[in-house]
Amino acid sequence: MYLAVVNFVTLPGVHRDSPLRWVLPSLYVAAAALGAVWAPALRVGNSAVYARIGLGAEAGFDSGAAPVGEPDDLPRTS
Numbered sequence: 707m708y709l710a711v712v713n714f715v716t717l718p719g720v721h722r723d724s725p726l727r728w729v730l731p732s733l734y735v736a737a738a739a740l741g742a743v744w745a746p747a748l749r750v751g752n753s754a755v756y757a758r759i760g761l762g763a764e765a766g767f768d769s770g771a772a773p774v775g776e777p778d779d780l781p782r783t784s
Contacts, residue, residue: 749756
């Protein structure tokens with residue numbers, strides 16, 4: 707990680723004094739920190755969603771919303 711940050715200036719071609727040298731790599735750290743906070747909050751607040759993490763598309767998803775389709779495919783209510 708240290709070498710990636712120290713040598714990051716060569717990738718976008720910024721000067722060694724540029725704040726961009728530290729801002730862009732710190733976005734990855736911020737995303738990791740956000741995930742570290744979000745995961746326990748999701749586990750406590752919505753354990754059903756947390757339990758489906760990593761199960762893929764086969765896990766299913768029931769939002770409770772009506773199915774989406776073409777207007778002719780939907781049942782008429784009147």
